[in-house]
Amino acid sequence: MLLGDFLKEGISRLKSLYPPEEARDIVLTLCESRLGTGRYTYATDPDYSIAPDSLDSLSGDMDRLSAGEPLQYVLGYAWFLGRRFKVTTDVLIPRPETEILCQEAIKAFKDPRGRILDLCTGSGCVAWSLALELPGSVVYGVDISKAALAVASGQDLSSDRSSPVFLKADILDSPPLFPCGKFDLILSNPPYIMESQKKDMRPNVLDHEPSLALFVPDEDPLVFYRAVARWAEALLAEDGTGLVEINETLGSQTRDLFLGFGFGKVEIIDDFFGKNRFVKFMR
Ligand SMILES: C[S@@+](CC[C@H](N)C(=O)[O-])C[C@H]1O[C@@H](n2cnc3c(N)ncnc32)[C@H](O)[C@@H]1O
Incomplete structure (x- = not known):
């Protein structure tokens, strides 16, 4: 799956829980943490494709986030x-x-x-x-x-x-x-x-x-x-x-x-x- 598509879908899954900017920030931070991508990788490298095993674990993360779990608990850390x-x-x-x-x-x-x-x-x-x-x-x-x-x-x-x-x-x-x-x-x-x-x-x-x-x-x-x-x-x-x-x-x-x-x-x-x-x- 393309990173850009994952972002769009992820943001849409969180839209009933968070204001749009916050939902976007959560999904981008998740990808940065799990994939090592940058803030704008989806734009600078539009062909970036998420490997199937990473996609499985990211989907699990998205399930937890869309059940309302805070991002810090999903990632396991906070700054x-x-x-x-x-x-x-x-x-x-x-x-x-x-x-x-x-x-x-x-x-x-x-x-x-x-x-x-x-x-x-x-x-x-x-x-x-x-x-x-x-x-x-x-x-x-x-x-x-x-x-x-x-x-x-x-x-x-x-x-x-x-x-x-x-x-x-x-x-x-x-x-x-x-x-x-x-x-x-x-x-x-x-x-x-x-x-x-x-x-x-x-x-x-x-x-x-x-x-x-x-x-x-x-x-x-x-x-x-x-x-x-x-x-x-x-x-x-x-x-x-x-x-x-x-x-x-x-x-x-x-x-x-x-x-x-x-x-x-x-x-x-x-x-x-x-x-x-x-x-x-x-x-
Ligand atoms: C608001 S949290 C603060 C945690 C951390 N200091 C921080 O600022 O993120 C309050 C903490 O008080 C602890 N706590 C609650 N009742 C307590 C008690 N009677 N004696 C000692 N600690 C207690 C809770 O377990 C919790 O970890």
Whole structure:
């Protein structure tokens, strides 16, 4: 089958799920990844024909995509801060706004050999990015999900001394003791979407990404921020910084929660859409 025909057919199969430009981008990215073709190969080499065995596996990919599965799960990876992270349906697909969480953390980080704790680590994208950007730091990643921790610790990134240490813990419980003592930086992107916000979400997220990673009850949407504040009370060093990603509709409530725990210099930081997306606090 000609690449151009495959693209046309693929885009048409996705048209009920995605806007046309996004559908096109998904099918082109799939072909780039599986066939090694370029963005414009269908135009520069109109006779490019897909070999029968590649076509079989691409058709399988298209079946998964047209059933609504996100492209990153089909490919088995997602890009985050310029690195390729393995993802499975046990972990949240890393989001672009979480890249800002890491960039803010790097900005706030004074000691290149400091200690960093990433709560609710999922794929480990935050823990790994900080460990690799701040070599010499000691990084721990914590999650309740054993399956997510297997993905985080199995990332095919550097396995030298900058690898984070991943631990299973429920952050709604009291924090354990860590061999490094306290932390200079505690950060977290915990579940923060209220059940009532589900109606605004796309089915490809709702049906495929782990609900454990996403949702909190409407009656207590800040449950995980109270937990982060309790862990930070016990584990944040003097002068240490905390940074959390938040629900854009709960900016001032989340800020007040950290103020209520006695943290200082509490500030809300916006994302690239101008939405309240992070809260930073200090010991
Ligand atoms: C929003 S995801 C964030 C994943 C990753 N840090 C990222 O930014 O892509 C939240 C993570 O919190 C974990 N989680 C949910 N409840 C938890 C709990 N009680 N204790 C620890 N981790 C929890 C989930 O397993 C999930 O991996």
